Amino acid sequence: MKVRSVPVSYIIEKMIKQELAKLKQPVTIKLFIDESKELETKKTLSILKSYKENSNNKLNLDIITLGKGTDLIERYQIERFPTILLIDAEGNECIRYLAAPQGSEVKPFIQSLQVLSGRxxxxxxxxxxxxxxxxxxxxxxxxxxxxxxxxxxxxxxxxxxxxxxxxxxxxxxxxxxxxxxxxxxxxxxxxxxxxxxxxxxxxxxxxxxxxxxxxxx
Amino acid sequence: MEGIDLEKIYDLIVLGGGPTAIGCAIYAKRFAMEVLIVGKTFGGLIATTHIVENYPAISSISGQGLMELFKEHMNSLEIPYISDEIKNIEKVNDHFELHSFFQNFKAYSVCIATGSVRRKLGIPGEEEFAGKGVSYCATCDGPFYKDKVVCVIGGSDSAAKEALFLAQNTKKVYIIYRGEDLRAEPINKKRVLESDKIEIIYNTNVVEIIGEGKVKSIVFDNGKRLDIDGVFIEIGSVPNSDIAKHIGVDINDHNEIKINRKSETNIPGIFAAGDVADAPFKQAITGVAEGVIAAYSAFDYVKEMNIEY
CATH class of the missing domain: 3.40.30.10 (Glutaredoxin)
Known part of the structure; x- marks a missing residue:
């Protein structure tokens, strides 16, 4: 018997939209990329862009490319690419992601954005x-x-x-x-x-x- | 903290984060009760199950996937959920006060749906090599054992499913079981027996785990030794009933909370459901059903108090 699996990706997509709609103040995500790492860069960019698109313009995505944003790479001591930083309103680093916020990791990522946004x-x-x-x-x-x-x-x-x-x-x-x-x-x-x-x-x-x-x- | 009011006396606070707790809260919300969930682990034990094929109306889904569906349902009803652990409950006048290290909550009724934790073997080497080859969660740690040799200790349906999951990426999986025949559901037992990567060693106990920095081998009660890279222990679970003992709820010899068919405990206003309770069959679906009954009973209990909604 062939067993039918239930896709849960649509549930997660729905949750992303619902939860990002609750953002109050603008929040900035800094994404540090190395263009030579094409696959990882493409994947992370795609995920974060979908967050941005669903945020009613409350989410700013700053993309810093290796070789083009040396001062920020030094300031935040970025050693790996891609790195995602969640920063507060003063630009201080709060949370560093060396992981893609997808699947079940969507919830904690968005909850962090909500707190940064005033929750x-x-x-x-x-x-x-x-x-x-x-x-x-x-x-x-x-x-x-x-x-x-x-x-x-x-x-x-x-x-x-x-x-x-x-x-x-x-x-x-x-x-x-x-x-x-x-x-x-x-x-x-x-x-x-x-x-x-x-x-x-x-x-x-x-x-x-x-x-x-x-x-x- | 959106939607959470610490001054409010909730109609029902549900303790736990698994399907039982969420099922209870969904029904309570639909009874127009003010409900809050406080859980240490969202998803509970079932979230660690790689495949669930016995939840009616859903042919096949991962444990995590099933809990995503529960979460979506919970969110759609705007049921607040807090990640915290309640350490103490006390009765104050007509309500209960629940204390965690971070906050205090008040509720007219409480449902304890705190589930259970994996049982440990209690053999030499188990503690020493925890996280260094000894694991209690195949879905969490299985990816570390690609092309390696591992064993699953236990003979239950969960043990069979862990072995099947591990067999996807490992070189070989031994099931070490003290009994003569696996207690798995026939469908999973058949899958195990048909797998060319799984070998079952019956009538055998593991008495020691040996290694140097990480697991190297296990020792059987017949004195034989087996070289192994990872040991997955799946020998049942222990109810998380400490919070119930604190307030004087009756517990049986297995540390399960005694409940009746209304999910009531011996203390009026305190209900219990799921793996932490003394129902004989521990499944997500039965836990949800007990949670729903607890919600209904809590509704009746609070209604009797003449509290306005």
């Missing part, structure tokens, strides 16, 4: 109280496209980055797209979190566990 952040109040006297932490979240738990964790870490007044920076890394990073950390499971290059956290953790780990670091 209230659930964790912000508690984070500000607790992280007031801490140094800046960079949280790397290693994911794969097929990982069911990853979007939840990506969302949590992203919201922490957006609600921490710059005390937390998030990096979302697809380790199948960046296998050298996976090899560096010897990763064989996802989600896999590293805070400031400390001991890894494996699997899904709750927001309060994440905050405790940040405070320990």
């Amino acid at each position: 209230k952040n659930y964790y912000e109040e508690t984070l500000k109280t607790n992280l007031d006297n801490t140094k800046t932490s960079t949280i790397k979240v290693m994911v794969t496209k097929s990982c069911a738990y990853c979007p939840e964790l990506v969302n949590m870490v992203s919201q922490f980055a957006l609600g921490s007044s710059g005390k937390v920076k998030a990096e979302i890394i697809d380790i199948l797209e960046n296998p050298d990073i996976g090899d560096h950390y010897n990763i064989e499971t996802v989600p896999y979190i590293v805070i400031n290059n400390g001991e890894p956290l494996i699997g899904l953790i709750s927001p309060n566990e994440l905050l405790e780990k940040i405070l320990k670091v």
Whole structure:
């Protein structure tokens, strides 16, 4: 018997439209590309352009090409292409994506855009109280496209980055797209979190566990 | 935080993020109840299933795909969802107060649909090599084992499906099962038996996982050793019922919340459904049904309180 699969891509497309319509203030995404990496560049550009098209002009997409935007590449210390940066109104980096925001990763990406656009952040109040006297932490979240738990964790870490007044920076890394990073950390499971290059956290953790780990670091 | 009012007393707060919780919230919303979902993991355990073929009206879909459909339905009704973990529930006058580290919520009724977590084997090497060859999620970690040799420990339908998923990209998959015959659904059992990449080792327990930095081999209870790159443990799950114990909800010997046919617990206003409850059959579809019953019972409970909608 041939089994019919249900396509869910149309559901995701619908969700993108609905959720991007909720953007309040304009938001800027910076995309750093290397034109010599034609395939990756084309894929990422196509995804982000579809976000822009569905945003009622609330989404600005700044495309910086290797060799043509040296000052910005240096300012944001861009080492890989493509890199997507979600920045705040002052131009400060909040979330770095070394991953394509597609499939189940659409939800956390758009929720970050919504917060940057003026939506209230659930964790912000508690984070500000607790992280007031801490140094800046960079949280790397290693994911794969097929990982069911990853979007939840990506969302949590992203919201922490957006609600921490710059005390937390998030990096979302697809380790199948960046296998050298996976090899560096010897990763064989996802989600896999590293805070400031400390001991890894494996699997899904709750927001309060994440905050405790940040405070320990 | 769109659509979330921390001052409001919700009619129903549903704890959990799987199909049971969302099914419950959808019905509650359609009963015009003020409902909020607070979940630690959106999607629950079923989101880690690579293929679901027994959810009526949907012939075949990935677990993640199924949960995308649930999410779309939830969003269409504007049901708010919060990623957080409730640590404590207390009864205050006519309502419950729910506390997380980040926020406090209030509700006249609560449905606990917190599901379950993967059971661990409890053998030497399991903790040491977690994330270094020991995994509890084939869809998450399967891509790391392309052309490698892996094993699935367990004999359930889930174990069979994990093995079938892993067989797509690995060199070989062993199923190590303590019983004499797989307990998988006949259709999946047939697929396993027909796969030339899957070999089943029956009547055998794994007693140790050995490695150096990462998994190298496993040891059986007959003393034999098998060289392996990855160990996927699929031996059932343990109910996430800690929050229920906190408030005095009755729990059985398997740590499941005791419910009746109305999904009621021993505490009026607290309901439970799905894998965390003591129903014998743990499936997405039965969990959703119990969640729906919980919503209906919560509606009746809140209505009896004469609260205006």
